[in-house]
Amino acid sequence: MTQRVHFASLAIVSALGITVLAASRLEPPVPGMTLANEHGTSSFGVGDEGYPIDNETVIAQCERCHEQDEQGRMSRISFERKTPEGWQTSIRRMVALNNVRLEPAEAREVVRYLSNRQGLAPEELEPGRFEVERRLIDYDYQGDDNVEFTCIQCHSMGRVITQRRTQEEWALLLATHRGLYPLADRQGFRYGGFAGEQGDDDDNRQPMDIAIDHLSEAFPLETPEWSAWSASMRPPRLAGTWALAGFETGKGRVFGTIEIVAGNTPDEFTTSAEYTYAESGESIRSTGQAVTYTGYQWRGRSNRGDDGELREVMMVDREWQGMDGRWFTGAYDEFGIDVELMRTRGEAVLTGVHPRALRAGAGATEVRLYGANLPTDASPTDFDFGLGVKVESVTDVSPSVLTLRAYVEETAMIGGRDLFLAGANLTDAVRIHDGVDRIEVSPDWGMARVGGATNFPKGYQAFDAIGWDNGPDGQANTVDDLNLGRITATWSMEEYTATFDDDDIAYVGELGPDGIFTPAEDGPNLNRKGSRNNVGDVWVVATHAGPEAKANNPLRARAHLIVTVPLYLKFDPWQSGFMPGRLVP
Amino acid sequence: MKHLKPINQKAGRIEAQIVREQLDVVGLESAPPTGPHIPMGCSLVFAPGWEVDSSGGTAGLCQPVERDLFDCHLACFWPAHVPDQLNHAQDWTGRCAAAQKDWRKIDLVFP
Numbered sequence: 001m002t003q004r005v006h007f008a009s010l011a012i013v014s015a016l017g018i019t020v021l022a023a024s025r026l027e028p029p030v031p032g033m034t035l036a037n038e039h040g041t042s043s044f045g046v047g048d049e050g051y052p053i054d055n056e057t058v059i060a061q062c063e064r065c066h067e068q069d070e071q072g073r074m075s076r077i078s079f080e081r082k083t084p085e086g087w088q089t090s091i092r093r094m095v096a097l098n099n100v101r102l103e104p105a106e107a108r109e110v111v112r113y114l115s116n117r118q119g120l121a122p123e124e125l126e127p128g129r130f131e132v133e134r135r136l137i138d139y140d141y142q143g144d145d146n147v148e149f150t151c152i153q154c155h156s157m158g159r160v161i162t163q164r165r166t167q168e169e170w171a172l173l174l175a176t177h178r179g180l181y182p183l184a185d186r187q188g189f190r191y192g193g194f195a196g197e198q199g200d201d202d203d204n205r206q207p208m209d210i211a212i213d214h215l216s217e218a219f220p221l222e223t224p225e226w227s228a229w230s231a232s233m234r235p236p237r238l239a240g241t242w243a244l245a246g247f248e249t250g251k252g253r254v255f256g257t258i259e260i261v262a263g264n265t266p267d268e269f270t271t272s273a274e275y276t277y278a279e280s281g282e283s284i285r286s287t288g289q290a291v292t293y294t295g296y297q298w299r300g301r302s303n304r305g306d307d308g309e310l311r312e313v314m315m316v317d318r319e320w321q322g323m324d325g326r327w328f329t330g331a332y333d334e335f336g337i338d339v340e341l342m343r344t345r346g347e348a349v350l351t352g353v354h355p356r357a358l359r360a361g362a363g364a365t366e367v368r369l370y371g372a373n374l375p376t377d378a379s380p381t382d383f384d385f386g387l388g389v390k391v392e393s394v395t396d397v398s399p400s401v402l403t404l405r406a407y408v409e410e411t412a413m414i415g416g417r418d419l420f421l422a423g424a425n426l427t428d429a430v431r432i433h434d435g436v437d438r439i440e441v442s443p444d445w446g447m448a449r450v451g452g453a454t455n456f457p458k459g460y461q462a463f464d465a466i467g468w469d470n471g472p473d474g475q476a477n478t479v480d481d482l483n484l485g486r487i488t489a490t491w492s493m494e495e496y497t498a499t500f501d502d503d504d505i506a507y508v509g510e511l512g513p514d515g516i517f518t519p520a521e522d523g524p525n526l527n528r529k530g531s532r533n534n535v536g537d538v539w540v541v542a543t544h545a546g547p548e549a550k551a552n553n554p555l556r557a558r559a560h561l562i563v564t565v566p567l568y569l570k571f572d573p574w575q576s577g578f579m580p581g582r583l584v585p
Numbered sequence: 586m587k588h589l590k591p592i593n594q595k596a597g598r599i600e601a602q603i604v605r606e607q608l609d610v611v612g613l614e615s616a617p618p619t620g621p622h623i624p625m626g627c628s629l630v631f632a633p634g635w636e637v638d639s640s641g642g643t644a645g646l647c648q649p650v651e652r653d654l655f656d657c658h659l660a661c662f663w664p665a666h667v668p669d670q671l672n673h674a675q676d677w678t679g680r681c682a683a684a685q686k687d688w689r690k691i692d693l694v695f696p
Contacts (some may be wrong), residue, residue: 016619025670096673097672154664155665156640180664180669180672181664181669181671183664184663184664187662385674387616393693447636454688454691455689455691455693456693457693495605496642497602497605498640498642498643499644500599500602501598502644522688523649523651523688524649524651524652524685525649530648530649531649531685532648532649533648533649533650533651535648536643537642537643537644542669547638562637562642562643564635564636564637564643564646565635565636565650565664566693567666567693568654568667568668568672568691568692568694569666569667569668569674569693569694569695570695571665571695572692
């Protein structure tokens with residue numbers, strides 16, 4: 001039983017075990033992709049919604065419960081569209097609760113077929129990207145406050161807005177919730193009372209009826225976006241060399257390259273990446289595999305050796321020239337790099353300069369220029385940073401990084417500067433400033449979870465101290481302020497006073513010198529009043545005292561950190577074996 | 586008040602609290618304080634919530650969490666946080682009769 005569920009958890013990383021074949025061969029079909037145009041949504045009239053299913057594996061595995069009609073549509077399945085993660089969750093639930101028995105290869109094929117034939121268009125996924133990229137953000141759904149209230153009592157709104165269904169199907173989804181989680185009826189769907197008891201007097205519908213009406217209108221099965229996308233959809237041809245630029249909270253900017261090689265089928269790829277953290281110089285090499293779904297959704301995993309695996313979730317742009325998304329790890333997906341990839345074709349590509357913030361009048365400063373195919377024979381005069389910034393010499397060269405000795409004059413005007421080099425350019429490559437006016441802690445709030453005593457992993461939280469120059473107008477928090485990026489800071493915690501004798505700071509955990517918070521262990525703490533867990537709220541305080549700080553030296557900023565209890569159930573684990581625990585049932 | 590010094594402990598604590606609140610000022614170098622943030626996700630609207638209480642902090646949480654954990658599990662008051670007895674992991678509590686004592690035996694469940 002455990003094995004079966006494990007299979008399903010591997011479904012969206014279906015490139016495991018691929019061997020790279022020679023380039024010239026007959027390509028095997030991609031489930032759901034080759035026939036997409038034959039069954040585009042436009043071939044169905046209004047009132048005749050639902051997608052016919054012609055994949056043998058889907059039919060064989062699902063038809064015992066999901067009856068197929070004369071048009072080839074299968075009950076429930078044919079009337080919804082969602083992300084690969086959404087389809088995987090459905091398969092996992094069918095395996096866990098409805099006795100489905102699937103081989104790993106079958107589970108992968110089902111996910112690929114359904115994600116390709118009944119996926120989301122890029123425009124449809126965009127607002128809900130945070131859900132698949134596993135970002136912890138403050139999301140505010142603008143569509144309907146009542147519906148948001150009903151849904152987020154148990155889960156993120158991201159789960160909702162990354163699905164499309166018919167009205168009947170939305171109603172059935174809520175019915176499924178009521179069946180599986182009866183208390184949800186009172187918590188969110190009916191409040192245990194009669195219609196019209198809550199809220200607006202003129203609207204006597206129950207919250208769940210309001211939700212069904214709203215969702216079927218806001219997220220219908222058939223949309224112009226999907227019709228347009230599915231007609232043009234095909235597996236993207238991504239093989240080649242790509243320049244990589246990224247940012248990781250707690251570690252700073254990342255630059256490198258990634259080589260993408262075509263895999264066994266047109267939607268599979270293998271990768272080898274090499275990247276460097278500009279601040280620390282830490283260099284990472286990784287190899288990985290990936291599958292693209294719905295013609296643009298990159299799902300991969302890369303192995304960094306001793307540093308473990310990263311899951312890669314990216315969107316490929318429509319021109320196949322760029323990708324962006326998040327590569328992440330951690331028990332709660334809390335560590336990750338915001339990644340951007342740019343295709344290279346042999347010409348120079350500039351990705352970033354470190355350090356990016358240069359002080360006017362700083363004089364000679366060593367900077368590194370990152371990119372791909374950089375001209376190793378460039379002379380100092382080839383680098384154009386604009387007035388007031390000159391390159392004196394090129395001290396070290398390689399195709400991916402040039403080390404320069406730059407001179408920043410006292411009279412250099414403050415502001416962002418573009419860099420031009422050998423026909424390539426980099427917008428806002430460096431920022432000339434005249435000192436640090438203030439700092440802020442980013443993110444301005446965070447959440448960690450206690451763990452590590454037995455079965456429950458710790459949930460960490462990383463913070464950055466970001467420096468700001470008030471800009472030419474000298475006023476804080478105005479449009480012309482210059483973000484100077486990560487800045488050195490000493491880190492400390494202060495009590496967030498919420499109760500008398502508040503003592504959270506003594507229990508919640510440790511804030512490291514790098515701004516990464518490590519929570520304390522889970523379980524009742526017998527040394528604490530009431531045997532409370534090691535939970536609490538604290539201020540995370542960054543202090544910057546340096547020669548660049550202008551007034552108020554040292555500068556100080558803080559963020560609110562919540563250290564809270566674990567989750568006892570994880571619906572979306574992607575790293576099998578990452579944590580101890582039990583698969584259901 | 587500045588010439589009076591409390592002689593009992595409770596008054597001392599109240600005074601310390603007032604001092605702490607007065608000290609809790611964000612300097613002009615920072616953006617205006619935006620108040621406590623309530624993170625995205627689960628059950629923020631229950632009082633208390635799972636991660637935070639109704640005020641956005643942890644002071645009002647059910648503590649320790651192990652004390653009432655199995656009540657969360659019955660028909661599942663917290664379906665996205667705790668396994669439910671109806672469908673997922675019906676025997677979740679099988680290995681520990683009292684979570685507060687046997688909390689080290691509680692499983693993390695992947696449905």
